[in-house]
Amino acid sequence: MVFLKLEIKAELENVTDLAPAGDDFEYSFKVVCNSCHEEHKKFVTMKRSETRNISNSRGSAHLVWRCGNCKKESSASFVAEPSKPYSAESNGQFATLLKMECRGLEFTDFAPGDGHAREKTGTSFSDVELEDDDWVDYDEKAKVDVRISDIESRWTRA
Numbered sequence: 001m002v003f004l005k006l007e008i009k010a011e012l013e014n015v016t017d018l019a020p021a022g023d024d025f026e027y028s029f030k031v032v033c034n035s036c037h038e039e040h041k042k043f044v045t046m047k048r049s050e051t052r053n054i055s056n057s058r059g060s061a062h063l064v065w066r067c068g069n070c071k072k073e074s075s076a077s078f079v080a081e082p083s084k085p086y087s088a089e090s091n092g093q094f095a096t097l098l099k100m101e102c103r104g105l106e107f108t109d110f111a112p113g114d115g116h117a118r119e120k121t122g123t124s125f126s127d128v129e130l131e132d133d134d135w136v137d138y139d140e141k142a143k144v145d146v147r148i149s150d151i152e153s154r155w156t157r158a
């Protein structure tokens with residue numbers, strides 16, 4: 001079993017924090033099998049609100065994945081602490097978003113989906129699309145442009 005943490009980095013402009021939108025948020029990750037070291041080409045998805053049964057076991061995990069190459073089953077679960085919003089204080093630096101407990105696989109990549117951002121005057125944006133690595137909107141209250149750009153992520157041992 002290994003613990004990994006996902007760190008993200010972004011440039012926030014007139015945005016105070018950025019977070020995945022709740023427990024139903026669907027995370028998209030790339031995984032590599034620890035048995036044959038093959039990286040799965042497609043992204044796998046998992047949610048905090050959903051668990052799946054592990055074969056031949058009474059246990060469950062947020063992700064149960066069978067390697068297409070060596071057929072070995074592996075699993076991963078979110079560590080029970082909530083995802084930390086990425087705050088403007090971390091601007092341009094990596095900060096931990098979440099931790100994961102992995103059995104037989106490791107994560108290698110993260111595709112950010114729709115996030116949840118809060119603007120300085122308190123305005124919330126719930127449909128921040130980050131697929132293009134760049135999101136721009138306009139805050140009516142503060143009359144300023146809001147922008148999230150240069151999103152990067154990395155997995156390291158926790």
Ligand SMILES: [Zn+2]
Binds near residue numbers: 033067
């Ligand atoms: Zn494998």
